[in-house]
Amino acid sequence: MIEIQGNIKTVGLTCGYRNMPIVSDLDIVLPHGKVSCILGKSGCGKSTLLRTLLLLERPLAGDIRFGNLSLNKLTAEQLKQLRRQTGVLFQGSALFNSMTLLENAAFPLIERAGLPRGLASELALLKLDVVGLSRYAHYLPSAVSGGMRKRCGIARALALDPPYLFLDEPSAGLDPLTSAEIDDLVLEICDALATTVVVVTHELRSIERIADHLVMLADGGVAAAGPPDQVRRSDIPAVNAFFSPQSNAAPLIDPHHGLASLLLDEE
Amino acid sequence: MKFVARVNPRDADIVVLLEGGLEHAAPGALGQLIDVVPAPDDRMVIIDLEGVPRLGALGVATLTTLVGGLQDAGHQVRLRAKNRAHRRVIQAFGRDVPRPELPGPEAHVLIERLGERTIQTHDAVLRFALLAQATLTSAITQPFRIRRRRHDLTQRSIVAMGVGATPLVALIAFLIGFILALQSGDLLKTYGQTLLIADLVGLAVTKEIAPLLTAVLVAGRSGSSLTAEIGTMNVSEEVDALTVMGVDPIDYLVAPRLRALALVLPMLTIVADVVAIAGGVTVGWLVYDLHPGAYIEQTALRVEVGDVLGGLLKALCFSVVIVTVAAYQGFATAGGAAGVGKYTTRSVVQSIIWIIIVDALFTALLTALP
Structure with a gap:
């Protein structure tokens, strides 16, 4: 088995659906062993970029490199290995609804690692313990709260101790306390296992807590990238608008469009 | 509740004063x-x-x-709103209000649409x-693998698809055999050949009705449950999670x-064969006074193993049709809970259509063979 490690790097990456690019020509580096946050307004292409990084969508152009593996030259066997070494938390957790939390967490161990059921369950219980869910191991996902489902999703993503962990809006729709717990969990994991974590988010609070590296998307490209302090200090309007939304943010609705453009300027 | 338009035609501009609430404007107002x-x-x-409160x-x-109506009539239109709240509302909602589409697309639009549909159909096929x-390859190779042979999943499906369906298939098959015998018996009786009910029911059922009906x-x-299951998983990103x-x-x-x-499907077909013939036997015995032994002997004489x-071969083909159509619609599902319902319906309808098309091809082929 090849160990895949190192930065995730995109080279001239353009992603989108069909022939419609949503973000284009991205050259970003998500550093190894750090927590990187991809942020931006809703609809700016964060999730599209994530789906492309997860190889769920084909990029329209460009390349992605995981360590020294290049997406464009990936063999089927390497793709399998890569899948095995990425853990993913989806926005809606995407737990298998017909399985208990324990079976969910054990699923990658049985399916990917080929462990026998008993051993897989034991290991999965340990993972559930890490996220504080061992008491609820035999509950179905529908019987636990949204925050618990997220935590179980993280346990499942971590089942194989992957060197790459992708989290799609881990704190969306959660109360500040639970969201902070999840943030702490992410930090612990990153420290303990030297995992490369990629978080897609738009929660300022969680960005402040966990990010080592920021990639800010706007207007179909990268608006800013770098360590949080550096990005915050930049004077790019889109970045400022994001971090202090009360200030003169670009209006959501274009006043020079549609019916509004017919208004006589009387003021 | 209505609005009044006052027009003063002698000014430099035509000023239309609207008065009253616009939300309940009468339909004829535009005219x-x-x-x-x-x-x-x-x-x-x-x-x-100004007169709009x-x-x-x-x-x-x-x-x-x-505004759209006036513009379509060739006017240049501006809005005057002194009220700041009005201006803000227009700016907020003014864009999202859909304009009625113009009827009668031009020829090149039709050709574009035709092309689009062609490409879509090509992609779908x-x-x-x-x-x-992929399904056939997986299904054939699975039992011969060392790991991930998926016997447990297969077993669970056999129980769910087969055992659960048996009473239903048996009931329907019995009734169909019963009906066939009654309908044909009435005619055959006029020729004094009621024993031929056994031939007719036996052949019709084994060659055609049992496989088709079961499928x-x-x-x-x-099929519907498979589509709904995959569709729900697709909508909630569970399919992506698997990938x-x-x-x-x-x-x-x-x-x-x-x-x-x-x-399971061939096995259910055998059940349907037997039970439908039993339905025929029942009618023969109760209505036409045929001895069950004679009836069954007549059936055995007439129906060959090949029939x-x-x-059963048909049933095997139908099983491929049902699963692939159901899975295709499941993976195509989009649009939340409503989407699941829509694609499930589509799955059942298309399965049945394709089952009958495959059946027709098959029957044509089998009859053409010597």
């Missing part, structure tokens, strides 16, 4: 307004909203219709073929079902 406004010339039509999204919709190929029932029962974990969704979700159904096997 009235266009009637009062003079024919388009180089003057601007200014719609003044409140303006909401509905009011903006009315306004959009008015290609995707279906790829899915069918249609199973498509409605198990990123390196588990092939086709191998995990579809192939075991195909293996199960390829076994039954042909029916």
